[in-house]
Amino acid sequence: MIMPLAPAPSWTFPVLLISLFSILGALPCHAQTSFGVNFTPAHIPDSTDSDSVQALAESAAIGNHISYIWEWGGDEEKGFSDASQITKAARLLNLKVFLQITPTGLGAPSVPPDLVPAGFGDPAVRQRFIEDAKRLAGLEPEYLVLATEINLLYHLNRPEFDQFRTLYQEAYRAVKDVSPATKIGVSYHMDMFFGFAQEGLLSLMTPRDFVAFTAYPAWLVYKGMYKTVADIPVSWFGKIRIFISGPVIFSEIAWPTGGFGNLDDQKAFVARLPELMRDVKPELITWAMLHDVQHFYTSLLNNAQIQVLLGLSVDAQELFDELNNMGLLSWDGPPKPSWYAGLGLSFPSPAK
Numbered sequence: 001m002i003m004p005l006a007p008a009p010s011w012t013f014p015v016l017l018i019s020l021f022s023i024l025g026a027l028p029c030h031a032q033t034s035f036g037v038n039f040t041p042a043h044i045p046d047s048t049d050s051d052s053v054q055a056l057a058e059s060a061a062i063g064n065h066i067s068y069i070w071e072w073g074g075d076e077e078k079g080f081s082d083a084s085q086i087t088k089a090a091r092l093l094n095l096k097v098f099l100q101i102t103p104t105g106l107g108a109p110s111v112p113p114d115l116v117p118a119g120f121g122d123p124a125v126r127q128r129f130i131e132d133a134k135r136l137a138g139l140e141p142e143y144l145v146l147a148t149e150i151n152l153l154y155h156l157n158r159p160e161f162d163q164f165r166t167l168y169q170e171a172y173r174a175v176k177d178v179s180p181a182t183k184i185g186v187s188y189h190m191d192m193f194f195g196f197a198q199e200g201l202l203s204l205m206t207p208r209d210f211v212a213f214t215a216y217p218a219w220l221v222y223k224g225m226y227k228t229v230a231d232i233p234v235s236w237f238g239k240i241r242i243f244i245s246g247p248v249i250f251s252e253i254a255w256p257t258g259g260f261g262n263l264d265d266q267k268a269f270v271a272r273l274p275e276l277m278r279d280v281k282p283e284l285i286t287w288a289m290l291h292d293v294q295h296f297y298t299s300l301l302n303n304a305q306i307q308v309l310l311g312l313s314v315d316a317q318e319l320f321d322e323l324n325n326m327g328l329l330s331w332d333g334p335p336k337p338s339w340y341a342g343l344g345l346s347f348p349s350p351a352k
Contacts, residue, residue, distance in 0.1 A: 034282060034347040035273075036065035036098065037290040038252065039086055042333045044293040055290055056089050058329065062342055065096035067251070067286045069148065072103045072132065073110030080135055087139045098284060099136050100145035100187070100251060103129060103164070107156025120163035126170070133171040137178035143284065145212055145251055146171055147186040150205065151198050165204055172207055187212035187251040190240075191219075199243050210283065211244050214252035217269075218322065222260035229255075229268040238279030247283050247350065254288035257336060258325025259318050267337040270328070274347050281351040287342070292327040 041047040041055035059066045068086045070079040083099055090097045103120075104110055111118045115125050136144060146168055147153075154161040172184050185208040192198065193213065202211065217236070220226050226233075240248060255261060255269040277285060328339040 034064070034277075034285045034350060035287070035342065035345050036063035036067060036096070036284060037287045037328070038067045038069060040289045040291050040293055040327065042291045042329070042331060044291065044295055044331075054333075056086075056093060058290060059090075060093040060095055062290075062328065062339070063095075063287075065098050065142070065284055065286070066090050066093075067098040067100060069100045069102055070136075071110070072101055072129070073105065073112060076112045076132070080132065083136060084139055087141065096143070096284075097139070097141040098143040098145075098249075098251070098286060099139065099141045100148055101133070101136065102148045104147065104150070104153045104160075107153060109160055109164075120160055120167050126167050129167060130171050130174050134174050134178050137175040137182055140179045141182055143183050143210070143249065144175060145185060145187050146175075148251070149189045149192075149214055150186045151188045151192050151196075151201055154198065154201060155192060155196060168205060169207070183209035183247070185210045185212055185249070187214055187249075189213075190215045191217075194239070202243065210247040210249050212249040212251040213240070214288075215250060216252075216254055216256075216288075216322075216326075218255050218261055218265070221265065229265050229272060232272070232276065234276055234278055237276050240280050241351075245351075247352075248280055249284045249286070250277075250282050251284070251286055252288040253285060254326035255338075256322035256326050257292075257338075259322035261322055261325065263337050267341045270338040270341040270345075274345055278348055281348045283350040285347065287328060289327040291329045291333075292325050292331040294324060294331060 037059050039055060039059065041051040043051050047055075056066070066086065068083050070083055072079065087097050087099070102110070109118050109120055109125070111125050112128065115122070115128060117125075119125060120129075133144075133146060147164065150161070150164070150168075153164065168186065175182060175184055186205050188198070188201065188211070190213040193201070215237070217232065220232055220236070221229060253273075255266040257263050257266050273285065327336070328342055329335050
């Protein structure tokens, strides 16, 4: 996803405890699946406490893990607080915890607003990032992405990427000191990774415990490369194993029902996921949105961001129509056909 989504639940943990204990007994166990969701409750940006609790129950019903993406350039304390609350709730629901932090946006650092200059070479920025990474590590998540779609920064702003690369190495060591069992890495936008032959980044972004990808493959059908979802070859994802032998994660994957997308294609894609992942055998497959959102608007883009998107040949309105409508559940709650297709999916055992 070119722009990260940072949902903002407002609930407090005592309320959450009471609500979750009332539903724990009715939830199925999905310990053997690799499937999970990014936490996006109904009615974003106006989610209520009950929406957040319901989203946690839905996350436990569909998969074995829950992800939360912290948009680092926003409200720093709220970002960490939300990650902490979701982690505590996930433990009650026997879900693995997958936390992600987004320190970049459209080719530039997106750091907390009190940090000036806003660059990864600035000592204050670096120290804050390391401290926040350590705070997340203190929650002892099973998985932690320290930068989402870092290859976008590499493509658009090489000097800042070079600065972040060394910052990542420092943060990796700091996180391991706090939580040795947490698996750490970064994510790459899959289409850009292969389309721009960025395989060399794998040797730059080390050390790591996994390689994560984001994948939004609807363009394969809607731009005419393949006729239908059924025609997408297993090798489209399987080519990952040409370059990577160790653990792989899909930190975001989705198919839209807005824009060019539709309900039938999304359902078909979800149903095909086990087959499409057959050769990759990822440890986690995280659907990008649980619910549709009302979050992405072209009016929020500044001129520099518009120029970046144009440079990538991306139509912002088309992109946002799709990004707002990638949930397995609708904005106001009811499930889409893809939700039922996703229940009980069985994936190959992860590659070691």
